Amino acid sequence: MKPFAYVKLADVDAAVHAVAAGSGAKFLGGGTNLVDLMREGIEHPDTVVDVTGLPLDEVDELPGGGLRIGALVRNSALAADRRVRAGYPVLSQAILAGASAQLRNMATVGGNLLQRTRCRYFYDQAAACNKREPGAGCDALDGFTRSHAILGVSESCIAAHPSDMCVALAALDAVVEVRSVRGTRRIPLADFHLLPGDTPQVETALEADELITAVELPAAPFAARSRYRKVRDRASYAFALVSVAAALEVRDGAVAQVRLALGGVAAKPWRAHEAERLLLGGPATEEAFGRAADAELAAATVRPGNAFKVGLARATITATLRDLSTEEETA
């Protein structure tokens, strides 16, 4: 690991100024991803500004409904929060489906948003990777692609976003609040993560000196009936091959509200707008769920190693919506 200076600050403005002052400075939260990337030589900040002492670790109710989640709330605390479990179960389930208890105890909400891909070629310094070294090429394209993306990919990069939490946040229309020396701005989660295009090294809309301060969940009464379903190579403690975050409200057999997002299939948490559009107002039947999934996945670009994800995503979408619609009938 390259040597670096370490600063811990207790004031948001001081932290933001500290990072703005140095071009090679980075914020450090729980460390579960950044420390690993620094040890691997992929990240090499000159200065690390530890933000875990900032007063951003509360979950508060918003006046008009909804929740404001401080960026430094630990993943385990957010998953256990009674308001999240009751009002947004998909979020609690998504967090609990990720990593291990130890990592969730360390990881912060802001840090989870900034997780970097676990693409093996990104981690392997001997491999070509446009994300690690722009212009170097991509060894994943003709490599082992079981974990790689099928939607929104480019010829530069097919890495998948690793977060479970963000898939739920995408379905819930979350908004990310960020702060810098220039002030505060709000970025819808849908616009926060970027597709690779020909600049896969640019992963988010966040500027290098911006600090995530909070994530807001809008009021969404229908989200009380929501679910996260994750498919992976072992039962626990593995990244998603495919995951689905969904909320569904059925009235008189028709879809009155639906939110659908996919994980493990794109460089960003993938909000399934096309599927939602087809489902809304239509029948809440397994056939309709399958048709909507097909429409969403029609644009998939697959490789021999990840072609299975189309069928897997279709089946997982269908099963998740079916579970929610059945739950609805019996509730």
Next chain:
Amino acid sequence: MTEIRIRVNGVAEALDVEPRVSLLDALRDHLGLTGPKKGCDQGACGACTVLADGVRINACLALAVQYADTEITTIEGIAKDGNTHPLQDAFVRHDGFQCGYCTSGQICSAVAMLREHAAGMPSAVTEPDDPGELDETEIRERMSGNLCRCGAYNGIVDAIKDVAAQGAS
């Protein structure tokens, strides 16, 4: 170098560490506590699990400087007043290990896991309305961050179930 104060197993320590030093290396190389193990050094195996203010973490992904002024408990501090912890006894009784390399992490993890469960924290297999009895499915899910390459999982689960049933966390 940064000087940090840290309490480890009830003893106040002052350490002079570079910011690069992980909590795991600080414990093992600076304080000679070799109970926490360096298995993968990337947060994938759980052999380095220790408690920071009672909360289980992976010491390999923790910078020591980040844990200044916290209370760290390693396997060396789990026994009290010369008496082994009930989980230590149970691991012996149920053959909860073979080579023993993952054991210190497993036991530290289990100590905190029982507390998390008692505090009502859910896991991925906890049903929404279920108070969450600590059955085998719950134990396996909650302990999934600790790998055992010998495959002593059955004994590990039995040991934890035994202690959970005694209510002696």
